[in-house]
Amino acid sequence: MRERVERVARSYGSVALLGAVGVPIGVAVGAVDAVFGRTLLAIGDLRATHPALIVCLPAAGALIAWAYLRLGKNTGRGMGLVFDVGHGHEDAIPLRLVPLIMGGTWLTHLCGGSAGREGVAVQIGATLSHWVGQHLPLKNPGNTFLVVGMAAGFAGLFGTPLAATLFALEVLVAGRLEYRALLPSLVAALAASTTSGALGLAKFEVALSAPLTLDAGTLACLLVLGVAFGVVGGGFAWLLGGAKRILGARLENPIVRIVSVGAAVAVCLLALGQGRYAGLGTNLIAASFAEEGSGVLAWDWLLKLALTIATLAAGFQGGEVTPLFAIGATLGATLARPLGMDAGLVAALGYAAVFGSATNTLLAPILIGGEVFGFAYLPAFFLVCSVAYLFNQDKSIYALQERMGSHVSVRK
Structure with a gap:
C-alpha cells in the first residue's frame, strides 16, 4: 500500500513539476514574442507609409540568404528542423536560430515580402523550450518541451492560448494528440499570452453580431x-x-x-x-x-x-x-x-x-x-x-x- 501511495505521489509530482516549468518558459517566450511582434508591426507601418521600400526586396533577400549560408548551419531548415526534433530525427535546435529568424523576418517585412510571422514565434518557442528541457533532470521527456515551446510561441504572438495548445498538440502528427504535453503546454500558452499582452502586443479579435440559426x-x-x-x-x-x-x-x-x-x-x-x-x-x-x-x-x-x-x-x-x-x-x-x-x-x-x-x-x-x-x-x-x-x-x-x-x- 505504501509503495502504491509513493508511486502515485511521484506521478502527480512529475505532472506538477512539468506544469510549473511551463510558467517560466511561457513568460520568457511571451516576452520575446512581444519584442518581435511589436517591432514587426512597427516595421509594417513604416513600409506602408514608404512603399518604395519594396524595391529593396531582392537586396534584403540576398542578405538573408547570405546570413543563413554563413552563420546558419542547420537552422536554414526552419520548421523542418523543428519537426525533425519533434520526431526524434534530430537532437537539438541551435540557439542561433532565434536571432537569424527574427532578423530575416524583419527584413522580409521591411521590404514588403508577403509572409507571416507564426513560423518565427513557433521556432523561437520550440528552440528556447527544448534547450530548457535538455538541461532539466527529467527522465524520457521525449518531445514534450518542444511541444510546450510551440504552444507558448503561438499563444504569445496571437493571444489565443487554447488554440495554441491544441495546435502544438496536433500539428506534429496529423490525427494524433501529444497528450503528455497537455498540462505544461496549456500553462506555458497561458503564461506567454498574458506576458505578451502585458508588454503591449495586442490581440486581434472581432465581435461578430450576425445571428446564427442552423436551419x-x-x-x-x-x-x-x-x-x-x-x-x-x-x-x-x-x-x-x-x-x-x-x-x-x-x-x-x-x-x-x-x-x-x-x-x-x-x-x-x-x-x-x-x-x-x-x-x-x-x-x-x-x-x-x-x-x-x-x-x-x-x-x-x-x-x-x-x-x-x-x-x-x-x-x-x-x-x-x-x-x-x-x-x-x-x-x-x-x-x-x-x-x-x-x-x-x-x-x-x-x-x-x-x-x-x-x-x-x-x-x-x-x-x-x-x-x-x-x-x-x-x-x-x-x-x-x-x-x-x-x-x-x-x-x-x-x-x-x-x-x-x-x-x-x-x-x-
Whole structure:
C-alpha cells in the first residue's frame, strides 16, 4: 500500500513539476514574442507609409540568404528542423536560430515580402523550450518541451492560448494528440499570452453580431463553404510545396534564387495596388470585417495566395499563418455575397478554416474561431472547419508532418 501511495505521489509530482516549468518558459517566450511582434508591426507601418521600400526586396533577400549560408548551419531548415526534433530525427535546435529568424523576418517585412510571422514565434518557442528541457533532470521527456515551446510561441504572438495548445498538440502528427504535453503546454500558452499582452502586443479579435440559426439553408451553405475553404487551404499547401521543389531544382544557388524571385515579387507587389498584398495581409483582414466586406476585391484572396507562395518558396523568412488568415477572410467575404450570408461571419469562418486545412489541423482552427470571434459561433466553426479538414486532401504546409493511418482512411 505504501509503495502504491509513493508511486502515485511521484506521478502527480512529475505532472506538477512539468506544469510549473511551463510558467517560466511561457513568460520568457511571451516576452520575446512581444519584442518581435511589436517591432514587426512597427516595421509594417513604416513600409506602408514608404512603399518604395519594396524595391529593396531582392537586396534584403540576398542578405538573408547570405546570413543563413554563413552563420546558419542547420537552422536554414526552419520548421523542418523543428519537426525533425519533434520526431526524434534530430537532437537539438541551435540557439542561433532565434536571432537569424527574427532578423530575416524583419527584413522580409521591411521590404514588403508577403509572409507571416507564426513560423518565427513557433521556432523561437520550440528552440528556447527544448534547450530548457535538455538541461532539466527529467527522465524520457521525449518531445514534450518542444511541444510546450510551440504552444507558448503561438499563444504569445496571437493571444489565443487554447488554440495554441491544441495546435502544438496536433500539428506534429496529423490525427494524433501529444497528450503528455497537455498540462505544461496549456500553462506555458497561458503564461506567454498574458506576458505578451502585458508588454503591449495586442490581440486581434472581432465581435461578430450576425445571428446564427442552423436551419437547412444555412447548413447547406456552411457545407459548401467548408468544401471551398478546404480546397483552397489544401491547394495552398500543395502549391507551396511544389514551388519550393521547382525553384530549388532550377535555381540551386539560394542567393540567386531569392534575388531573382524577389525581384519578380517586388514588381508584382508594386504593380498590384502599390503594396496592397505586401506583408502580413492585416490590411486585407481589416477590410474583410469592415462595412460588410465592401473593401474586398474578388481576386484579393487569389493574389495574396500567389504572392505568399512566391515569397516563401524563394526563401524569405516569416511563416504562412497570417497570410492564410488573410486569404481565408477575403475569400469568405467574397463568397458571402452570392450565398446571401453575413460577410463578417463568412470571413471569420474562412479565417479559421483555411488556416486549419493548410496546416492539416482540426481542433486548433475551431478554437481560433472561438477565441478571436466569440464562442457563440462555435457550432458554425466546428462544422465548417471539420468539412475543410476532410476536403484538404491531407495536404500540409509542413512537409515533415507525419500522418496517422486513420487520418488518411477517412478521406478515401
